[in-house]
Every structure is written in structure tokens, then in C-alpha cells.
Amino acid sequence: MLSLILAMLVPLILVFVTAYGVYRKVDVYNAFLKxxxxxxxxxxxxxxxxxxxxxxxYMLRASGALEYLAMTLAPFLDVLGVPSEVxxxxxFRPISGSGALGVGVELMETYGVDxxxxxxxxxxxxSTETTFYTIAVYFGAAGIYKxxxxxxxxxxxxxxxxxxxAFAVRLFF
Amino acid sequence: MTMAYIxxxxxxxxxxxxxxxxxxxxxxxxxxxxxxxxxTLCISMAGMLCLWMGVMEIxxxxxxxxxxxxxLYPVLRLLYPDFAKDKEVMGNISANVSANLLGLGNAATxxxxxxxxxxxxxxxxxxxxxxxxxxxxxxxxxxxxPSTIAGVRMAQGCGNPFDILPAVWxxxxxxxxxxxxxxxxxxxxxxx
Numbered sequence: 001m002l003s004l005i006l007a008m009l010v011p012l013i014l015v016f017v018t019a020y021g022v023y024r025k026v027d028v029y030n031a032f033l034k035x036x037x038x039x040x041x042x043x044x045x046x047x048x049x050x051x052x053x054x055x056x057x058y059m060l061r062a063s064g065a066l067e068y069l070a071m072t073l074a075p076f077l078d079v080l081g082v083p084s085e086v087x088x089x090x091x092f093r094p095i096s097g098s099g100a101l102g103v104g105v106e107l108m109e110t111y112g113v114d115x116x117x118x119x120x121x122x123x124x125x126x127s128t129e130t131t132f133y134t135i136a137v138y139f140g141a142a143g144i145y146k147x148x149x150x151x152x153x154x155x156x157x158x159x160x161x162x163x164x165x166a167f168a169v170r171l172f173f
Numbered sequence: 174m175t176m177a178y179i180x181x182x183x184x185x186x187x188x189x190x191x192x193x194x195x196x197x198x199x200x201x202x203x204x205x206x207x208x209x210x211x212x213t214l215c216i217s218m219a220g221m222l223c224l225w226m227g228v229m230e231i232x233x234x235x236x237x238x239x240x241x242x243x244x245l246y247p248v249l250r251l252l253y254p255d256f257a258k259d260k261e262v263m264g265n266i267s268a269n270v271s272a273n274l275l276g277l278g279n280a281a282t283x284x285x286x287x288x289x290x291x292x293x294x295x296x297x298x299x300x301x302x303x304x305x306x307x308x309x310x311x312x313x314x315x316x317x318x319p320s321t322i323a324g325v326r327m328a329q330g331c332g333n334p335f336d337i338l339p340a341v342w343x344x345x346x347x348x349x350x351x352x353x354x355x356x357x358x359x360x361x362x363x364x365x
Contacts, residue, residue: 002339009335013318017228021235028231035230038279039223042321043215050211056180058207059187062199068190096176105214105325106207113329122326122337126319127344131312138308139300141286142293149359150305154312157352161313164347168340 046098053102060088061106082166085117089124090162094131094155101125119173124165128158218324221334225320229277238280241271252310252353253303255295262291266307276316285311302360309356313349317342 005012021028060066066088074084082090089107092099104121111117131154139147191200232238245267250257253266265288272281285307292304300308319341326334 006335006338007333009338013228017231017235017237020237021231024235026231026235028235031231031234032227034227036223036227038230039226040219042226043219043222047211047215050215051208052180053183054211054214055204055207056183056187058203058210059200060183060190062203063187063190063196064194065186065190096179099176099179101321101325102211104322105210108325108329109210113326113331119337119340122322123340123344126316126322126337126341127314127348129312129314134312135308137282138286138289138311142289142304144293144298144300144304146299148300148305149356149363150300150308153305153309153352153355153359156355157309157313157348160351161344161348164344165340168343168347169337171343172340 046101049098050102050105053096053099054106057088057102057106061110080163080166081170082162083117083120085111086120086124086162086166089121093124093128093162094158095133097130097133100130116169116173119169120166123169124162127165128161131155131158214325214328217328218321221324221327222320225276225318225323229275229320232275233272233277233280238268238271238275238277241274242267245270252306255301255303256292259291262288265291270310270315273311273315274317276318276320281311302356305360306353306356309352310349313345313352315345315349 018028021031057066069091070084070087073087077084077087086107088103089100092103104125107121108118111121113122131151135147135150135154139145139150187200191197242264246263249263249267249270253263256262256266265284269281269285269288272278272284289304289307292301292307295301296304318335318338322337323334326337
């Protein structure tokens with residue numbers, strides 16, 4: 001049943017959202033056009049950073065540095081049940097959103113989008129955030145200089161996201 | 174400036190490593206392949222991303238975000254006991270969470286910042302327990318439909334880019350719960 005819903009997810013959401021909008025007398029088509037145009041803006045804003053970062057990540061892969069990093073962190077990650085290949089993603093995720101996306105894209109290409117590692121990367125990207133960036137924005141806007149335990153607590157959540165991501169992929173696939 | 178250091182370090186490390194391992198030729202071809210694959214990726218995920226951004230805009234304009242907000246209100250009150258009676262702050266927080274759930278990051282951030290600014294008036298310069306909770310909740314992703322990642326998966330030839338959703342939901346739920354528990358525990362252990 002769940003797999004059927006997931007397979008039909010896109011058309012079901014489209015029908016539900018547009019029908020609900022029309023019922024609430026919203027010009028759904030104009031709203032859609034406005035949002036879709038915003039999608040282009042997102043693409044234009046991430047493309048330059050993706051070009052820069054994918055170049056650097058491809059170079060890291062070709063030089064053998066990524067494999068070395070994974071090998072070094074493997075004993076620690078094995079304990080947590082996280083595949084060591086995603087080590088570069090864990091390093092980039094809290095610091096840079098586009099950097100993590102670049103690393104993730106490269107990992108999915110290298111190991112295959114439907115492989116265990118490819119799925120882990122997708123789930124981990126979907127269940128974590130750019131922690132340091134978010135903290136900087138929030139505390140900057142609120143004028144906070146004593147951040148107390150916010151950073152360690154947020155990093156606990158990140159680590160949990162990685163461990164739980166690998167676990168969830170093993171559970172569902 | 175942080176990204177400038179990271180980016181430079183990435184390329185510097187690559188060149189040094191290639192020197193050690195002797196992978197000069199692959200390094201040269203990799204440096205041009207990366208740029209090209211960024212462009213192909215963006216073009217092939219454009220359709221998916223724009224479609225979802227359009228659907229999310231309909232959700233926002235038809236008041237779906239507001240409905241989710243009012244459903245979340247009773248739960249969120251428990252997380253922010255200091256502000257449970259402050260209708261304005263709690264309203265901002267619920268709208269922030271529901272915008273995050275629907276993946277409306279651009280709408281969620283200003284709402285969250287507004288709540289953070291109002292919270293900080295009670296304790297200027299110092300992050301109160303409630304403010305720490307707000308920040309921790311915003312650094313843990315709770316997006317129901319991660320459209321960018323689904324777009325990347327589709328661009329790479331995945332037949333069903335949404336089959337990861339149950340795993341994403343479970344991992345997000347665990348991650349947010351651990352964050353909330355950590356914030357509550359640290360609040361007890363940490364001094365001012």
C-alpha cells in the first residue's frame with residue numbers, strides 16, 4: 001500500500017493541491033507560474049557555486065584524497081554504522097549547503113544513484129541542514145554573542161541525522 | 174571568506190595528493206569534467222525543481238501553510254514554555270515550522286528570524302533556552318518533500334526519485350528528536 005502511494009505520489013499531490021486551491025478560490029495557475037519562476041531563480045543562484053565546487057570535488061576524487069579520507073575515518077564510522085564513503089559529505093554538510101550538494105552529487109555519480117551509498121547520500125542530504133550557516137544567520141539577526149549550548153546541541157542533531165540516515169536506508173531497502 | 178579558504182584548500186590538497194599518488198592525468202581531465210557536469214545537472218533537474226516550487230506556491234496561497242500552523246500550535250507550546258502565552262512569537266514559530274515542512278525555505282527564514290528577534294528582547298546578547306531551541310529546530314531539516322535532492326536523483330536517471338521519502342522522514346524525525354532532547358538536557362546542565 002505504501003509503495004503504491006509513493007509510486008503515485010507526484011500525481012496525487014498535484015491533484016490534491018490544485019483541487020484544494022480551486023476550492024479555496026485561488027488562481028492556482030498563476031500561483032504555479034509564480035512559484036515555477038522562483039525555481040529558475042534558485043537554479044541560477046546555485047549553478048555558479050556548483051560549477052566551482054564540483055570542479056574542486058572532482059579534483060579531490062581524481063587525486064585519491066577522497067578515498068584516503070574515507071579510509072582514515074572508516075574505523076570511527078564503522079562503529080556508527082555509517083558507510084565510510086560518505087565521510088566527505090559529513091565534513092561539508094554543516095559548513096556549506098552548496099558544498100554538500102556538490103559532494104553528494106559526485107558521490108551519487110561515482111557509486112550509483114540507486115546503490116546503498118547513493119541512497120544514503122540522498123537521505124542524509126534530505127534530513128540535515130547547513131548548521132553553522134543557520135546558526136550564524138539566526139544569532140546575527142538577534143544580536144546574540146553568548147550562544148551557550150546551541151552549537152553542540154545542533155551538531156548532536158546532525159550526527160543523529162547521519163547515523164539514522166544510514167539506518168533508515170538499510171531498513172527500507 | 175570561509176568558502177574562499179575551503180575552495181582553495183580543496184584544490185591545493187588535490188594537487189598535492191595527485192603528486193603523491195601520481196594521478197596527474199586524471200586530475201587534469203577531472204578539473205574540466207566537474208564544471209561541465211554542474212551545468213548538465215542543473216539543466217536536467219530544472220523541470221522537477223520548478224514544478225515543485227510551483228506546487229509549493231499554490232500551497233502557500235491557498236492557505237495550506239496557515240492550516241498546518243494552527244495544527245502545530247499545541248505541540249510547539251510545549252517546546253517554548255517561556256513564550257507559550259506570547260501569541261505573536263508562537264505564531265511566527267508555527268508559521269516558520271510549517272513553511273520548513275513544505276520546503277519553503279525562503280518564507281521560513283524571515284519568520285524564524287522575526288521570532289528570534291522578539292525572543293532576544295528578554296535577554297539581550299545571550300541565547301535563552303527558547304532561542305537555543307528555535308535555532309536547533311531550524312538546523313535540523315524537517316522538509317516533507319526534499320525537491321532539490323529528488324531533482325538530482327531524477328537527473329541521474331533514477332526511475333523513482335521519491336522512493337527515499339520514508340527513509341528521509343524517519344531520519345529527519347530521529348535527528349530532530351535528538352536535537353530537541355540534546356537542547357533540553359544541555360539547558361539543565363549548562364549555566365548562564
